[in-house]
Structure formats: C-alpha cells, structure tokens
Amino acid sequence: MDEALVISGLRKAYPGFLLNDVSFRLPRGYIMGLIGPNGAGKTTVIKLILNLVRREAGHITVLGRDNLKDETWIKSRLGFVHETPAFYSYLTVRQTASLVSAFYPAWDNARFRRLVQEFGLPPGKRVSRLSRGTVMKLSLALALSHGAEFLLLDEPTSGLDPVFRRELLERLSALIQDGRTSILFSTHITSDLERLADYLTFLRQGEVIFSCSREEIQDQWLLVKGGNELLEEKYRPLFRAVKSTAFGVQALTATAEQARRALAGSQVLLERPTLDEIVFFLSKEQ
C-alpha cells in the first residue's frame, strides 16, 4: 500500500523524557489520530517529522521520501498547523498570506480567499488583534491553500468553538475523499477522532502503546464492568488496565474475544469503550 508516512525506530531524548523506538505508518488517503496524555511525545513526533528537532535514531519517510534528504520537497507538499501558531503579528491576514504564498508553487489564491470567507477571517485585520481561535483558523487556511498532500495538525482544534470544530472535522473528512490527501492529527480531545480517524496511534511516556485502525479498536477492545470478582488473579492477564471504584470494577481489555469467552456466564457488562475511556485507562496502566 502507498504510504503517506512511515516512522520506524524513532528515538529522541530530552532531560526527563525519552521518545523511544516509536514506529507506525499511515497509508495515503487516510486520517490518523495521534493521541495520548499531555507530555506523551505527540508534539515531539510532529517536530521530528518536520525536522524541527534532531532525532537520535530511526527513520522517517513522508510521501515516500526521506524527511531529511528531501526536506524541501516534502515541506512544499505538507501543510502544518502548530498548536500555538505564530506569525508576524503586526501583519494583516492578507499580508501574512502574501508572505507565505511565495514559498509554495501550488499556492491557490482563490482557494485561500474562499477559506477566508468561509472561516470568517478579517483580511485587513492584524494577526495580533485576532483571537486564539481565529489565529488557528488562519493557520488552517494557510495550510489548506497550497494543495498539501499531507496535513500535519498539532492540536488544531484547541481554542476553537464547538461549531467551527465540527465544521473543521467535516472539512478534513471531505479533504481525504480525493484518496491523495493524508492527515496526521494530534489531539488530546479524543471525541474529535471518534468519527474522523481511520487510524489511531496512542503514545504514552514516549512509547507507542498501540497503532492500528479504528475498526481493529472497535473489534478488539472492550470495557468490562462488574464486581470485585474481576480483580481475581485468573482474570488479570485479560486486562490492560483495571479501575476499582465504590460502585464496582471496570477493566479494559484489548482481546475482546478472549475476554468474552473467559467471562461467559459472569455477572459483567461488556461495552465498547470510547476513545476517551481507552486513553484514560491506558494512561493509568502501569
């Protein structure tokens, strides 16, 4: 399968943090959600893809090319939205677009103007006078105006109102219909990804806990709710994480069929977990 992004054996150390042996792949034409708690290494992975920080080991290919050898080629086909977009804030929206457009041969000015209108961006207003959400919209409009084949979005929905957030997710979903555009979307708002992401990669403390398709998650992961019997030693191997509360025990399993068989006849409730629940349980997993 044609791959938009292949990451293998990625390693980067900071004082007090290690991104270790990170590997995952995103087929072309799909959306991947990069999820995980704060400090999991999501932004570091994105910075490594963009070569904003130097990797210590590993390999990254974007659209089939090495991200270091063909950096310029890749960046001209890549749209990036930073979690805290920064621009020359004394320039207007229009001036900022004029400044950025010069770097992209495929820049589509008509498309940018359309997006400005759709996003409600004031073309003559200085960036410094825009709200955080509007700056994020500007960043998105810039990223979507040069025919990017790969969108790298680092927490793009942070600071956006729920209405625009929903519209954005629909727009992203529509974007990949051409089968050519791929999106890596980092977020800790997992509800954004419930319907949008085709693939999910979960990072925790610099390690990939899982990277698979949404269907695989739906088929393989289960949330088991029951009494204290779930804490018995014989059930332990079934569960990735267990939470005991005053109202009972909840456990997360990644081997749904095995759990169903083992728990057949028990007084337990089996539910499909939300992404939020998976993130919550796996964040607590030891």
Added chain:
Amino acid sequence: MWRLLAKDFKAVGLFWMSGLIINIFFVMIFIEINLAFLFSQLVLTFLLTLVQPVVEDRFGLGSFLNSLPVTRADMVKAQYLSTGLLVLAGLALFVAVPSGLGWLIHSPQIKTAPLLAPAGLLSFLLPVVLLELLFLPLYFRQALGKSIWYFLASLLGLAVILTGALRIISRLSGRPLAEIFPVDREILAVPYKPFLPLAGRLQAALGTAGLALVGMLTLSGLVWLSMSLAIRFYKRREF
C-alpha cells in the same frame, strides 16, 4: 534564498526604512565630531541589522519559518545577504549625510573630508562587517538573548586580547605604544588615525594593490568561515 529575502522585505522592510530615516536625523547630531559620527553610525547600522532577529525572536517564529519549504542553509544565506544589504545602506548614509550636510551648511565646524576618504569609508565598513561576522554565527547557534550576551563577552575578550597584543608588540619591538597605536585628540577628527601606522607599513610591504588583494581575500575568508559556522550551528538548532 531570494524568496526569503523578499519575505524579510515584506515582514520587516518598514522597520528598516524607518530605522534608516531615523538614522539620518540621529547622526546629524554628531556631525561636528567625526569620531562620534562614525561611532553612532556603526551602532545604528548594527542595531538596524538586529531588527529582523529581534522580531523573529519576539514573536517566536522559529517553528513557523522552519516549516516553510526552504533549507536551513538558505535561511542563513538569506540572513547574511539581507545583513549585507543593510550594511551597504548604512554605508550609503555614511557617505550621503556628511556630503549632503557639507553642501547644505557651509560651517567651518563640519570637516567631513576624513570620513569621505577611502580610509574613512573603510573605518565604517570594516568594523561593522567584522561585528556582523562575529554576531551572526552566535545568533544562529542559540536564542537571541543568549547570543547577545555571548557577543558582548566575545567583544570584551577581543578588546583584552588586542590591547595585550599591542603591549606585547610594543615591548618586543622596543617602540612606545603611542608610536604603534597613536591615540590622541586628533582621533576626534580622524577616527582611523591609530590604524594608519600599521596600514602604512602593510602598504609599504605589499603595495596598494597587494594590500587591497590581501584585504579582500581575508575578508572573503572570514565571510566564508562565519557563514559556514552559522549554517553548521543552525542545522543543529531545535525549535
């Protein structure tokens, strides 16, 4: 690289123009003392070249600029190019202001001939170029605040080394320091006077063309060294 230069003009061109205009009025204050005029023009031109680094640092544009489809080497080269153009603009003012004032105001107090002589032009051009060649690698190595501290410390270190070297030369040659590096009241009118003995000896040894050639080669070598270091440092920078 040219797109980066165009970007700089779009982004901070207005600041540069304002700076140059402010320069004209500011330096006129010092026109009666050539040393003060030279010094103010050096400082203002250097400050003008700091505008872009300050803006990029102030707004935290590292990630944004490095996500554009340009190489880091090109970003460094564009910075050197824009700095070179600003230095040339500074030189143009350095020539234009005294000439213009001399033409406008026929005051006996204004004696700008030493500044407009080739040695006067070099006394502006060489220090400002050398300052930039020292500053830019430091700027591309780390954040602006730190690089300014490193730069000031380097200048202090250089001043100490040069003063020490002059004293050693004086002791070894048995000639008084005042003869090797004459600093007296005349430097107010002829700021480059202390360097004339050394320049005279070099000119006698190499000839004017030879001295120019050696000077050009040395300067080219320093530009290459400074830019190579800056590119190497910037490729290692993390954002």
